[in-house]
Amino acid sequence: MSIPASTTPSSSQQVPNPWQAHAVSIRSIQQEIDGVSTYDLAFDNAAADGTYRFSPGQFNMLYLPGAGEIAISVSDDPARSASSCRHTVRTAGNVTRTLGKLQPGDTLGLRGPFGTAWPMADCIGRDVIIVAGGIGLAPLRPAIYTLLRERRCYGRLNLLLGARSPGTLLYRSEFAQWEERGLVVQTTVDQSTPDWTGNVGVVTLLLERLRSFDPTNSVLLCCGPEVMMKFTAVTAQHRGIPPERIWISMERNMQCAVGLCGHCQWGPEFVCKDGPVFRYDRIARWIDVERL
Ligand SMILES: Cc1cc2nc3c(=O)[nH]c(=O)nc-3n(C[C@H](O)[C@H](O)[C@H](O)COP(=O)(O)OP(=O)(O)OC[C@H]3O[C@@H](n4cnc5c(N)ncnc54)[C@H](O)[C@@H]3O)c2cc1C
Numbered sequence: 001m002s003i004p005a006s007t008t009p010s011s012s013q014q015v016p017n018p019w020q021a022h023a024v025s026i027r028s029i030q031q032e033i034d035g036v037s038t039y040d041l042a043f044d045n046a047a048a049d050g051t052y053r054f055s056p057g058q059f060n061m062l063y064l065p066g067a068g069e070i071a072i073s074v075s076d077d078p079a080r081s082a083s084s085c086r087h088t089v090r091t092a093g094n095v096t097r098t099l100g101k102l103q104p105g106d107t108l109g110l111r112g113p114f115g116t117a118w119p120m121a122d123c124i125g126r127d128v129i130i131v132a133g134g135i136g137l138a139p140l141r142p143a144i145y146t147l148l149r150e151r152r153c154y155g156r157l158n159l160l161l162g163a164r165s166p167g168t169l170l171y172r173s174e175f176a177q178w179e180e181r182g183l184v185v186q187t188t189v190d191q192s193t194p195d196w197t198g199n200v201g202v203v204t205l206l207l208e209r210l211r212s213f214d215p216t217n218s219v220l221l222c223c224g225p226e227v228m229m230k231f232t233a234v235t236a237q238h239r240g241i242p243p244e245r246i247w248i249s250m251e252r253n254m255q256c257a258v259g260l261c262g263h264c265q266w267g268p269e270f271v272c273k274d275g276p277v278f279r280y281d282r283i284a285r286w287i288d289v290e291r292l
């Protein structure tokens, strides 16, 4: 299926040879929260290192010999000068458990980057609302770094983040720095703890109460569980944001990552090449279909 130019973020980087897995070494591992760590990967080959570029929202396929290959979003700053690339991974099953046993200096394979990107160009001159649920903040972090680096190009910036509990708020140590640079961060949790004095409830409540934005000139970027993205899109439209300025990032099981195997098919879309970032009006009718 061809994608109308207006719905395809123009900044997506295309990979020259999608089948070529580059050897990368783990430079460092940072535990973010329980069961979630960020792996900083450095290319072993200088030529691959020199040509690798990604756009906010894109993902790589990480290959662990003997275990398998998985799609993981890049959670780094696209303009980061160091020749390394961070990925934030939640331990889920076989491949992520195998990754969790590796140490700095160990090697794995990396193909990519793949997929569509967040529409950073469409954000210029507009208020931007980022809505994230749990580890859904990982694919949005490159967009946050981009917005803050070019802060003067954008209007008001809001991050609304939901998590199961205070201890599962991702990247919490960066919030103060983000706020200093002009991003208003609001958080909410499903389950509070005795020391939590913040919001309790679903993240859409934060969107319902948000005042500091102009709905007629805002872009909303959202990533999290599917049900959360669906209700965020509904709430955003009630608040006056048109569906063509709401963007969500989808997940499906992936194998080839280039639109050939069909594993990631979602209605008429292939999440690996038509997504993972979709403009909401384009996929609104699929998000309502359970188990599609
Ligand atoms: C475009 C894209 C970007 C992603 N970015 C990240 C990321 O930044 N960080 C991260 O931790 N994970 C990310 N994921 C999810 C990650 O690919 C899966 O968690 C991983 O494949 C699980 O592999 P596993 O072998 O460890 O677990 P498995 O044994 O394969 O699966 C464990 C559990 O997760 C479910 N699962 C497996 N794959 C997926 C999937 N693709 N979508 C939804 N549920 C799945 C399975 O049904 C099972 O319940 C992304 C997925 C996609 C498609």
Ligand code: FES
Binding pocket: 253, 254, 255, 256, 257, 258, 259, 260, 261, 262, 263, 264, 265, 270, 271, 272, 273
């Ligand atoms: S992963 Fe093969 S078609 Fe998308």
